[in-house]
Amino acid sequence: MAETFLFNIAERVVEKIVVLTVDEVRLAFNVKTDLKKLEDTMISIKAVLLDAERQQHQNEKLRLCMWKLRDIFYDAENVIDDFKCEALRKEDAINHPSINNLKVRVFGSCCLPLSFSSKMSHKIKAINRRLGELATEWNSFDLRQCSENRHVFRRETISFVDSSDVIGRDEDKENIISMLMKPSEDQNVPVIPIVGLGGLGKTTLAQLAFNDDRVTSLFPLKIWVCVSEEFDLSRLLKLIIQSVNKEERCDDLTLEALQACLRSLLNHKKFLLVLDDVWNENQAKWVELRNLLRSMDGLSQSKIIVTTRSWKVASIMSSIPAYELKGLHLEDCLALFTKWAFNDGDERQYPNLVRIGEEIVKKCKGVPLAVRTLGSLLFQKTDKSDWIYIRDNEIWTLEQKENDMFPVLKLSYNYLPSHLKRCFALLSLYKKDEMYYSDRVIQLWMANGLLEHPKQNQEWEDVGKRYLNELLSRCLIEKERDFGFYFIFKMHDLVHDLALDVSQKECKTVNFETERVDENVRHLLLCDEKLVEVPRVLEEMKNVQTIIIRDASEESKTIHESVINLCVSNFKYLRALELSHSPLAALPNSIGTLKHLRDLDLDECRGIRELPRSFYNLRSLQSLNLGDTGLKQLPDSVQRLIELRHLVITIEATHLKEIRAGCWTSLQYLKLVRCIKLECLPEGMQYLKSLGTLVLSYCIRLVSLPWSLKFLTKLEHLEIIGCSKINLEMEAEEEEEKDLQLSLKTLSLESLSILTDLPRLLLQGSSSTLQQLRISICPHLSGLPAWLPNFTSLHKLEIMGCINLSALPEGIDRLTNLRELTIGRCPQLSKRYKQNGGEDWHKIAHIQKIDIFG
Numbered sequence: 001m002a003e004t005f006l007f008n009i010a011e012r013v014v015e016k017i018v019v020l021t022v023d024e025v026r027l028a029f030n031v032k033t034d035l036k037k038l039e040d041t042m043i044s045i046k047a048v049l050l051d052a053e054r055q056q057h058q059n060e061k062l063r064l065c066m067w068k069l070r071d072i073f074y075d076a077e078n079v080i081d082d083f084k085c086e087a088l089r090k091e092d093a094i095n096h097p098s099i100n101n102l103k104v105r106v107f108g109s110c111c112l113p114l115s116f117s118s119k120m121s122h123k124i125k126a127i128n129r130r131l132g133e134l135a136t137e138w139n140s141f142d143l144r145q146c147s148e149n150r151h152v153f154r155r156e157t158i159s160f161v162d163s164s165d166v167i168g169r170d171e172d173k174e175n176i177i178s179m180l181m182k183p184s185e186d187q188n189v190p191v192i193p194i195v196g197l198g199g200l201g202k203t204t205l206a207q208l209a210f211n212d213d214r215v216t217s218l219f220p221l222k223i224w225v226c227v228s229e230e231f232d233l234s235r236l237l238k239l240i241i242q243s244v245n246k247e248e249r250c251d252d253l254t255l256e257a258l259q260a261c262l263r264s265l266l267n268h269k270k271f272l273l274v275l276d277d278v279w280n281e282n283q284a285k286w287v288e289l290r291n292l293l294r295s296m297d298g299l300s301q302s303k304i305i306v307t308t309r310s311w312k313v314a315s316i317m318s319s320i321p322a323y324e325l326k327g328l329h330l331e332d333c334l335a336l337f338t339k340w341a342f343n344d345g346d347e348r349q350y351p352n353l354v355r356i357g358e359e360i361v362k363k364c365k366g367v368p369l370a371v372r373t374l375g376s377l378l379f380q381k382t383d384k385s386d387w388i389y390i391r392d393n394e395i396w397t398l399e400q401k402e403n404d405m406f407p408v409l410k411l412s413y414n415y416l417p418s419h420l421k422r423c424f425a426l427l428s429l430y431k432k433d434e435m436y437y438s439d440r441v442i443q444l445w446m447a448n449g450l451l452e453h454p455k456q457n458q459e460w461e462d463v464g465k466r467y468l469n470e471l472l473s474r475c476l477i478e479k480e481r482d483f484g485f486y487f488i489f490k491m492h493d494l495v496h497d498l499a500l501d502v503s504q505k506e507c508k509t510v511n512f513e514t515e516r517v518d519e520n521v522r523h524l525l526l527c528d529e530k531l532v533e534v535p536r537v538l539e540e541m542k543n544v545q546t547i548i549i550r551d552a553s554e555e556s557k558t559i560h561e562s563v564i565n566l567c568v569s570n571f572k573y574l575r576a577l578e579l580s581h582s583p584l585a586a587l588p589n590s591i592g593t594l595k596h597l598r599d600l601d602l603d604e605c606r607g608i609r610e611l612p613r614s615f616y617n618l619r620s621l622q623s624l625n626l627g628d629t630g631l632k633q634l635p636d637s638v639q640r641l642i643e644l645r646h647l648v649i650t651i652e653a654t655h656l657k658e659i660r661a662g663c664w665t666s667l668q669y670l671k672l673v674r675c676i677k678l679e680c681l682p683e684g685m686q687y688l689k690s691l692g693t694l695v696l697s698y699c700i701r702l703v704s705l706p707w708s709l710k711f712l713t714k715l716e717h718l719e720i721i722g723c724s725k726i727n728l729e730m731e732a733e734e735e736e737e738k739d740l741q742l743s744l745k746t747l748s749l750e751s752l753s754i755l756t757d758l759p760r761l762l763l764q765g766s767s768s769t770l771q772q773l774r775i776s777i778c779p780h781l782s783g784l785p786a787w788l789p790n791f792t793s794l795h796k797l798e799i800m801g802c803i804n805l806s807a808l809p810e811g812i813d814r815l816t817n818l819r820e821l822t823i824g825r826c827p828q829l830s831k832r833y834k835q836n837g838g839e840d841w842h843k844i845a846h847i848q849k850i851d852i853f854g
Contacts, residue, residue, distance in 0.1 A: 002504035004066045005422040007053060009073045010046040012449055014039060016080045019453070027083075028117035034124040038076060041131050045069065048143035055143070062141050065134065067505075071520060072130050074543065077449065078573045078596075079123045085595045086116050088619040092640060155411075157276050159224035161207035167339070168332030168368075169205055172325060176209045176305070179323070180272070181218060184300045189290050191304045193314035196325035197475045197492060198409045199369030202307040205325060206274050209305065219272035219303070229415075231280030233288045237262055240273070259292055270301045278308045279415055283316045290317075309412055312473040327366020336368055337361045340375030356387040363395070365493045370395065373405040395494060396501040409498055412474060423450050423467050424476065425503035429525045429548055432496050436477070438468055439486040439669070443623040443646055447576040447599035448523075448545055459692075460645070461668055484746030484772045485693050485717035510535055517541065526563070527551050534562040544571045548578040560584050568593055580604055580625070592617035603648070604628040616640045626650060627673045639663040650674050654701075659684030671695035678702055686711040698722035710740055710761060716769075718762065719748040726752060728759040740765030750776040758785060767791055777801040789814045798822040805829055813843045821847045825854040 017039045021032065056063040090112060176192065184190040194202045209215055210222060223243045225236065237258040238250050244265045250258060280286065293299060306317050314322035328336070337357055338347050347354050357378075364370035374390055377398060381387070390398065400406050416424060423445050430436060442464030445451055451463045468489075471477045476495055480488045491499070500507075508514075508521045511528035517537045523546035524538070531551075538544075547563060560582045567574050568590045576599035585607040592614025600618070602608060603625045609632055616637035623646040624638070633653045638644075639660065646669040649656075654677045667688050672678065678699045686708040694715060696702060702723045709715065720726060728749075742765035749755065755778045763770065763785075770791045775781065775798070782804045789811035795818055799805065806828040812818075821844055823829045830852050832840050844850060 002506075003421060003425065003502045004053075004056075004063075004070045005418075005425070005506065006066050006070050006073065007046065007049040008418045008422045008450075009070060009077070010042055010049060011418070011452070013073055013077045013080065014042050014046065015453055016077065016449070017042075020080055020083055026111045028112070028114070028121070030121045031117050031124070034121055034128065037128055038124055038131075041128065042073070042076070045131075045138070047145050051143045051146045052141070054146070055141070059141070061137075065137055065141070067520075068134060069138075071543075072127060072134070074522070076124075076127050079120065079127065081449075081573070081596055082120060082123075083112070085620055086112055088643070089595070089617075092616070092619055155226060155228045155277055157203050157224075157226040159207060159210050159222070159274070161204055161211065163208060163211070165339075166201075166204055166208060167336045168328040169201060169208060172205050172323075173208045173212070176205060176323065177212055177214060180209065180215055180303050180305075184303075188319060189293050189299065189304060190302070191306055191318035192320070193306045193308060193318045193322035194325055195308055195311055195314050195322040195475065197367065197495070198309055198412050199367045199405050199494070200325045200327065201368050202309075202325055203276055204368075206276060206305050206307050210272070210274055215272065219270055221266075221269050221271035223271060223273045224276065225274065226276045227278045227280070229279050231278065231282070231285045233285065233292075234258060236275075236289060237292075241265060262292070263296060266296050268298050270298065272303050272305070274305045274307075276307050278306050278313050278317070279310065281310060281312050281316065286317050309475050310473055311475070328368055328371075329366070330361070333361045333364060333366060333368070333371050334358060336371045337375045340372050341378045343380075350382060352384060353382065353387055356384070356391055360387070360391045363391075363493065367405070367492070367494055369408060370405040370494055373400060374398075376404075394497050394500060396497045405494065406498070406501075409494060410501075412476060412495075413498055413502060416474070417470075419450075419452055420467055420470055421502070422506070424471065425499055425506055426450070426523060426546075427477075427491060428496065428499035428503045428507045429509075429523055429546065430491075430496075431509075431525075431527060431550065432493050433490070435480065436489050436491065437486060438465070438489065439646070441468065443599050444546070444576055446622060446645075449575070459668060459690075461692075484748070485719075510538065519543070522546065524548070525550060526559070531559060532556050533558055534566055538566065539570070542570055543573070545574060546576040547571070547574065548576075549580075549582070557583050557585070561588075564588055564591060567591075572596070575599065577601070583607060586610075587612050587615075589614045591615070594618065596620055598643075599623040601625040602629055606630045611635055611637070613637075619643065622646065624648070627671065633657070642666065645669065647671070648673060652677055654679050656682035658682055659687050661687050664688055666690055669693045669695075671697065672699055673697040675699045676701065680704070681706050683708075685709060688712060689714065691715055693717040693719075695719045696721070696723055696726075699726075700724050702726050704728075705759060705762075710742070710765070713741065713743060716743050716745040718744060718746070718759075719750075720752065721748070721750045722752075724751070724753045726755070727757075728752075728755060729757045742766045743769050745769055746772040746774075748772075748774040748776075749778060750774070752778050754780055756780050756782070760785065763791075768793060770794055772796040772798075774798040775800070775802060779803055781805055783807070784809050786810065788812075791815065792817060794818055796820040799824075799826055799829065801825045802829070803827060807832060807840070808843070813846060816846070818847050820849045820851075822851045823853075824851070827854075830854060 017035055021027065021035055052062060052066060056066055179192050194205060196202050210224065216222065221244065223240055225239045225243060227236065234255050241248050241250050241258065241261055248261065250261060253261065308314055311322065341357060360374055361371060364374065377390060378387060396406050413421065413424065426444060442461055445464055446460050451460055454460055454463050472479055477489045477491050480490055505518050505520060507523040508517050509525045509527055510517065512530045514535050514537060519541055520543055522543055524544055525548045527550040529551050547567060549560065549563060560579055567577060573596050574594050575596055577597060578601040580601050580603040582605045584605055587608065589612040591612060595617065597618050598620050600621060606628065607630060609630045619641060620643055621641050622643050624644060625648040627648040628650050631651050633651055634649060634656060636657065643666060644664055645666050647667060648671040650673050659682050667690055670691060674697065679701050685706055691712050692714050698721065700723065703725050704727055740761065742762060744762060744766035747770065764787065767790050771793050773794060777800065781802050786809050788809045794815055797818060803826065805826055823833060832838055833844055834852055835841055
């Protein structure tokens, strides 16, 4: 069912009003008064929104009222953002009468024109009036303040399972039993966490181990407790006591009495306790139970199994690595599907249905509960059309019972805090099986104002990373590869279905067959090779904030030109526009009217040779990707975009124009890619005081790094790839430069054909901060510096394809924080440090994860 995301929208709008009235611009008195009224009204509504979100599924009138509120809240957000745009325009006019007269911006000195203030006052009054008209209906629902947003029903599970119903988990079962039989190494509570996506079979695996004869003989006392959403110590103690002794009456006992009762039952006994379906991420609650269990005599001989969908829960409850449950193999899924879809042996009578069944099973991507759900929907149905219907529909559109796949998976969404729900929904704008890049996702979230305001010493990007880590910890996304300053992740098809379900009135994928789109949809993915023109259903829309084009015909400029024209004419509050791989030869001058645009992606638009004169009007731009374009030179107007935080550039010139003081003061990320004529980095790099990431990729004539990099004290990530002429020798010449305090965390050097030394100045200035070092395909590098073992924070070292590197520096064993070491295609190193027979293996044997190959 589509979500309104009303609580989160209200949070962001109230936050913006507060920032506007406190920090940014001088507001006319009437505007301040109207804004204060709007703020008070929204705070009042927000106070009961959690209760409204809980009740909406049983009250259709309430739900419809919430949709009306959503549209008003969005309009309010647009009006608030108008103030920011006007402040930027006013400031630009004052500070930039010409590009040669740059000044540091001060929002507080910006006084808005009376005509603008008057117009805004009317708009805010109109919003207040609309809220007032809705007030009677809203108040009639008698909503109350509450602090819990989880409309979750308590699950119950039992310890018994019929092993004949389980397919493909024999190896997992043996692994868990092996862990149970292994003696504990210390006096800590021995907890074995099983982690995985909802529906993978974590409970089933625990049941299989729980009922195995070997486990029964090892643990005379076995206890099964389904924890579900309420991790309350008194409740858990009662459940454990009643599981041990069903005759024990403990409903009215105090917590102290419950503890005494449990001690009498468990003292000196070896037991297996299963805590199934744990969601609690509050460490203090777990510590209460852990400390009580620690007080039992003989605890070290006992074991606890925990099943959870959260890596955070696993890390809180156990010091050993969690057991990650993976999906079933296709053959096992087919066998399981056949078991649920047919009576024994009947599948042989319907080979045509079995073939369709194989296609259905592939949709489940290894999740046994999804296989069971779809198989059971088809049980005793022999009409081919029924099977085709299941095959061709998304799982979330199919009718299901409470314990089927989609309701179980929806629990994971219900447990998300409100700020993550809307962010999760936006992930539906990607195609199934598409890889997500963490930095791109964060930029899209930022552009649409989905991130909460950063705390002190944090950046917006840090908030986005925290959100992604929360989704990772809940198994809703899966990390594929980590590059330090960004990572690639994927989303299981069924989780993508979940995102599609909750985002139905926020996000829409449009193809050439699309006949209808809700007029209030905010985010569009235009995705189809057959799409040669903008569907007419989009021409009546006004509220779109995101446009992404994927897979449109590269031969046709029509679709891209039409999209831009539609944006200019209809989508006045557009925040994100992705036109990557577009065949466009130029951007229209009218693009400058998109004053709210924050994210513009022109990656691989090779036909674009220059930017239009109006480009400087895009003052709200935070992210600009001009990578692999045909751009001749970066115009001065781009330096006037003082909100820019993420910039990717490809130019044909030999030099970039000098960076002037006051320009790009917010820039966090700068990438120069395939600037094949570029001979040096621009003058004025020292002014990029906020720069955290610098990437130089295939700038084949670049010969050195500028000394000005030593002033970039916030630079945390440096990546240099394919710069075949670059020499990184940066020796400190002045005495004071030897004590530089820099902040590099990751350094990646790849395909540098003449590299003979590492950038000493930058590295020695970061000796206490460097965490990851990657050196790949540097054939002339024959030795690593003797001072490398001084990097006390280094935890990941990767050396690949360095054929002349013969040894790691002396003292490598001093790197006690080094947890991962990879050596590949380095013949001399591989021989010297291999585990069996390597003369220097003992120097690296302390490292937890070592991978040596080739």
